[in-house]
Amino acid sequence: MDNNQDLYCVGCGSKLQTTEKTKAGYLPENTLKKYIESDEQELYCQRCFRLRNYNDIMDVELDDSEFLSILNKISDEDALVVNLIDIFDYNGSVIPGIQRFIGNNKMILVANKEDLLPKSVNRDKLKRWFHRQAQNDGLNPVAEILISAKKNTNLDDLLSLINKYRGNKDVYIVGTTNVGKSTLVNSIISMSSNIKNLVTTSRFPGTTLDRIEIPLDDGAMLIDTPGIIHNYQLAHFLNKKELKEVTPSTEIKPKVYQLRGLQTLFIAGLARIDFIDDIKTSAIVYVDNNLLIHRTKLENADEFYKNHKADILNPPYDPQTLPEMQMFKFKATEKSDVVIAGLGWITIPAGITIKAYAPKGVEITLRKAIV
Numbered sequence: 225m226d227n228n229q230d231l232y233c234v235g236c237g238s239k240l241q242t243t244e245k246t247k248a249g250y251l252p253e254n255t256l257k258k259y260i261e262s263d264e265q266e267l268y269c270q271r272c273f274r275l276r277n278y279n280d281i282m283d284v285e286l287d288d289s290e291f292l293s294i295l296n297k298i299s300d301e302d303a304l305v306v307n308l309i310d311i312f313d314y315n316g317s318v319i320p321g322i323q324r325f326i327g328n329n330k331m332i333l334v335a336n337k338e339d340l341l342p343k344s345v346n347r348d349k350l351k352r353w354f355h356r357q358a359q360n361d362g363l364n365p366v367a368e369i370l371i372s373a374k375k376n377t378n379l380d381d382l383l384s385l386i387n388k389y390r391g392n393k394d395v396y397i398v399g400t401t402n403v404g405k406s407t408l409v410n411s412i413i414s415m416s417s418n419i420k421n422l423v424t425t426s427r428f429p430g431t432t433l434d435r436i437e438i439p440l441d442d443g444a445m446l447i448d449t450p451g452i453i454h455n456y457q458l459a460h461f462l463n464k465k466e467l468k469e470v471t472p473s474t475e476i477k478p479k480v481y482q483l484r485g486l487q488t489l490f491i492a493g494l495a496r497i498d499f500i501d502d503i504k505t506s507a508i509v510y511v512d513n514n515l516l517i518h519r520t521k522l523e524n525a526d527e528f529y530k531n532h533k534a535d536i537l538n539p540p541y542d543p544q545t546l547p548e549m550q551m552f553k554f555k556a557t558e559k560s561d562v563v564i565a566g567l568g569w570i571t572i573p574a575g576i577t578i579k580a581y582a583p584k585g586v587e588i589t590l591r592k593a594i595v
């Protein structure tokens with residue numbers, strides 16, 4: 225390919241190349257030739273083509289440092305930053321150091337995937353909860369908003385905020401992988417044109433590989449960026465099928481358990497919560513609606529896990545692929561959520577002590593209950 229007329233994949237932003245199959249931006253020579261001869265407008269790399277048409281992910285060698293350098297450059301620019309957070313996986317998607325990347329630029333903080341939270345969760349309470357969390361993490365946005373990029377909820381309000389704060393500046397969409405940046409960019413594009421799904425989106429982390437610029441009316445740019453990869457996201461340990469099963473795609477229906485004490489809840493083979501006090505209690509589980517939740521006596525839990533990991537307790541389907549379980553012990557001093565990054569959370573009442581287990585590397589945290 226001729227270097228002085230570089231082409232870029234519209235799906236992920238990679239510079240296109242025809243020489244290295246395992247690197248970002250690869251497409252076969254003859255595909256490129258056909259494109260150049262045709263009058264098509266959009267060219268996708270092989271990875272995006274497969275992802276878009278067959279939902280099939282090809283691994284490419286990713287390097288977080290390139291993503292970080294894209295983000296680092298934002299502080300040198302005069303731009304508006306829109307930082308997306310996945311409201312279902314706040315801990316897994318917040319970037320506490322974001323202020324450093326954006327310098328003096330203004331930031332709008334967006335809680336995305338609102339549609340996943342049960343309707344029973346009061347939205348005003350949710351917004352207040354989100355505000356407090358963001359403050360605790362040292363974020364200092366000019367505005368905060370709750371949206372669903374997928375269902376277009378509150379997108380008009382977000383666009384008004386963007387227009388209010390950007391003047392005629394460029395707008396950067398930033399966040400960790402999988403928070404819905406590209407989905408948001410696509411929704412914004414489709415609101416002002418009849419182009420659908422221009423940018424590649426998927427449930428796999430690391431879909432967008434380089435910056436993608438979309439021109440706005442006044443010549444400024446809307447810029448989609450690759451996300452920062454948080455390595456403790458559960459998604460990094462799971463294969464395609466497993467990831468599909470743990471990622472909720474519709475409103476979560478909370479499941480309430482009345483517990484006798486000295487009992488264990490398994491969430492598929494991915495997490496385990498031991499209620500170690502000998503007192504009656506309750507727990508409310510917020511995970512994908514179809515995930516298996518299995519209750520046992522605490523005294524039988526070790527044995528059960530050993531015998532049924534990756535068979536009854538699935539996903540995972542291959543007992544070899546997951547790291548060992550790691551244990552965290554928490555005592556809730558108020559009504560609290562035990563959050564397992566990427567999987568969901570379990571609400572427990574004040575005064576309860578639990579042991580929580582997840583694959584080593586997946587973060588478990590205790591927070592004041594959202595609901």
Ligand SMILES: Nc1nc2c(ncn2[C@@H]2O[C@H](COP(=O)(O)OP(=O)(O)O)[C@@H](O)[C@H]2O)c(=O)[nH]1
Pocket residue numbers: 336337338339340371372373374375399400401402403404405406407408424425426427428429430431432451472473474
């Ligand atoms: N339920 C729900 N899923 C969303 C929403 N926005 C994005 N997603 C899904 O989250 C996954 C990651 O989206 P993507 O836009 O590729 O994230 P990016 O890595 O931040 O660009 C995809 O499976 C999307 O369909 C949303 O508002 N609600």
Ligand SMILES: [Mg+2]
Pocket residue numbers: 405406407424425431432449450451
């Ligand atoms: Mg993306």
